[in-house]
């Protein structure tokens with residue numbers, strides 16, 4: 001079956017948001033009633049519990065073999081009136097089912113404007129800064145070395161990366177050297193080149209349901225939005241009719257566990273949690289079994305992100321992966337890294353680190369709203385060429401959007417998407 005689809009740094013808010021049960025998405029879950037938490041007896045969290053770390057050395061022993069055994073519209077909360085009995089995934093949901101047997105209904109026309117407006121609003125600061133500088137550089141000046149150098153500097157300051165900045169200035173100078181160039185023309189060239197850089201990485205998340213559960217391990221530095229992204233993703237998947245189990249693998253922070261439980265309630269997903277300080281690999285192992293037992297299509301595992309204690313964190317991630325592979329050799333099927341757009345160049349370095357240790361094979365860029373540093377996504381795409389599945393444009397449940405190269409390029413360059421398509 002195929003489905004496409006240290007020490008802690010301070011974070012903006014660790015307070016779980018109020019619960020708004022998504023009762024319409026999962027009728028089998030009573031509105032407002034929390035789904036069962038695996039091993040409820042252990043779910044009470046306390047500092048004392050840190051002392052009680054279980055012995056998971058048995059995980060290193062060989063295990064007996066296993067038995068063989070959205071209609072989301074662009075940028076808007078999907079109008080779900082009844083839970084689909086079978087997954088129905090819209091073409092633009094940002095993920096897709098590989099399984100041929102799972103049909104993709106045509107669905108209603110997507111309200112593109114809503115999504116574009118949201119993206120433009122999200123990238124407003126990145127775009128305003130960049131386009132303002134373009135206007136001041138190019139007004140009443142002929143294209144010469146000095147202008148091109150000023151332009152290149154602006155692009156580098158906008159975090160687009162040296163390689164992309166040089167490609168854009170080269171392309172601009174082609175046939176225009178010595179001439180006056182309008183700001184509109186510069187923005188169009190900018191948008192086209194950004195789209196070219198992003199297009200290869202704008203891919204839907206592929207969920208392979210041949211062997212359920214499809215395991216998604218979510219990694220990234222703390223505060224980059226792992227838990228929030230997991231919640232938003234669970235909402236997308238459950239709305240499409242897939243069943244999801246969540247594993248609270250950030251066993252270092254009580255607030256992260258509580259936050260995940262709330263997302264579990266909101267999305268009707270079972271949450272597997274352990275006391276603070278518990279072994280994250282053991283939890284992942286149990287969560288896999290829980291997801292098998294409850295028939296989940298997807299298991300999403302949260303992790304800690306204490307980069308300051310790098311050796312310990314990396315050992316923990318490696319152990320989680322090793323342990324999961326005792327159950328399913330291909331797990332985790334997706335290793336998703338969250339990147340906080342507001343951290344600019346740091347985000348690039350974080351990909352270097354987590355890619356090596358955890359085998360990251362997909363990215364989600366969060367907090368694109370309210371940052372002037374959205375350009376970093378272009379530099380990361382050019383360097384790492386990893387798929388970017390979604391972008392986070394706010395803290396709400398609907399603020400996770402499938403990544404679309406053209407829309408992103410147009411929004412950041414401050415042009416209409418049609419302007420790119422006409423001239424590209």
Ligand SMILES: Nc1nc2c(ncn2[C@@H]2O[C@H](COP(=O)(O)OP(=O)(O)OP(=O)(O)O)[C@@H](O)[C@H]2O)c(=O)[nH]1
Pocket residue numbers: 011012013014220221222223224225226227228229250253256303304305338366367368369370391392393394395399
């Ligand atoms: N504005 C905005 N805020 C976001 C976005 N994604 C996450 N956040 C906020 O960022 C903060 C940190 O998010 P978390 O999901 O707790 O991050 P985390 O990586 O799980 O952090 P740890 O649990 O500490 O490892 C929270 O206040 C979120 O609401 C986004 O796309 N936009």
